[in-house]
Amino acid sequence: KAGVTQTPRYLIKTRGQQVTLSCSPISGHRSVSWYQQTPGQGLQFLFEYFSETQRNKGNFPGRFSGRQFSNSRSEMNVSTLELGDSALYLCASSLAVIGRQLEQYFGPGTRLTVT
Amino acid sequence: AQSVSQHNHHVILSEAASLELGCNYSYGGTVNLFWYVQYPGQHLQLLLKYFSGDPLVKGIKGFEAEFIKSKFSFNLRKPSVQWSDTAEYFCAVNAQAAGNKLTFGGGTRVLVKP
Numbered sequence: 040k041a042g043v044t045q046t047p048r049y050l051i052k053t054r055g056q057q058v059t060l061s062c063s064p065i066s067g068h069r070s071v072s073w074y075q076q077t078p079g080q081g082l083q084f085l086f087e088y089f090s091e092t093q094r095n096k097g098n099f100p101g102r103f104s105g106r107q108f109s110n111s112r113s114e115m116n117v118s119t120l121e122l123g124d125s126a127l128y129l130c131a132s133s134l135a136v137i138g139r140q141l142e143q144y145f146g147p148g149t150r151l152t153v154t
Numbered sequence: 155a156q157s158v159s160q161h162n163h164h165v166i167l168s169e170a171a172s173l174e175l176g177c178n179y180s181y182g183g184t185v186n187l188f189w190y191v192q193y194p195g196q197h198l199q200l201l202l203k204y205f206s207g208d209p210l211v212k213g214i215k216g217f218e219a220e221f222i223k224s225k226f227s228f229n230l231r232k233p234s235v236q237w238s239d240t241a242e243y244f245c246a247v248n249a250q251a252a253g254n255k256l257t258f259g260g261g262t263r264v265l266v267k268p
Contacts, residue, residue, distance in 0.1 A: 070254050072254050072255070072256070074256070074258075081258055081259075081260045081261060082244065082246075082256075082258035082261075083258075084255045084256060084257070087253060087254045087255060089254075094253050094254070095252065095253040095254060095255045097255070129197075129198065131198075131256075133254055135254055140186055140248050140250060140253065140254055142188065142200055142203050143200075143254065143256060144200065145190070145197050145198040145199075146197060147196075147197040148197060
């Protein structure tokens with residue numbers, strides 16, 4: 040079974056621009072979560088999508104948004120990029136049975152550098 | 155809000171030494187617990203998980219962890235490490251009331267010297 044895939048793997052953007060990152064979950068997984076990994080803050084939860092609905096949200100500003108499509112693929116968007124948004128953005132997928140959490144499987148991440 | 159702390163930021167061991175990494179969490183409700191590993195240049199991989207039942211769980215590559223509810227701890231152990239265990243290890247907690255939100259510890263970098 041193919042793992043979680045993320046595109047692009049590397050991205051360089053300029054302050055003020057916006058960026059869209061893509062994630063394809065493991066086949067059959069309906070939950071997709073996004074995390075930000077930085078040396079200073081570690082791994083922080085951004086949001087989770089399940090059946091095209093945002094089910095959970097972390098403490099990030101509204102510049103960070105996401106969506107999920109009917110095939111469970113997800114995108115996250117960051118608008119008005121700041122230097123501090125430079126990070127590894129990780130996507131994780133899970134079977135996520137209703138009422139029960141299951142383990143999450145992570146993709147390789149998208150390395151975003153904001154200059 | 156839940157939080158997770160990992161006691162050691164860096165650990166250096168020789169091959170065949172035993173490894174124990176500490177993890178404590180703060181949350182009063184029911185939790186699911188995980189250890190993930192990130193090998194150099196690779197993505198996060200699940201080492202082991204605890205949802206319920208036997209508090210001693212075994213994972214891949216000879217790792218095990220023990221959930222001690224009274225101490226809010228989920229320490230990771232391996233009796234004899236190999237050079238290939240060099241990696242960063244993350245403890246993560248998922249409060250059952252918080253959906254699929256994982257809260258991670260700060261990570262422990264483990265260096266195994268050959």
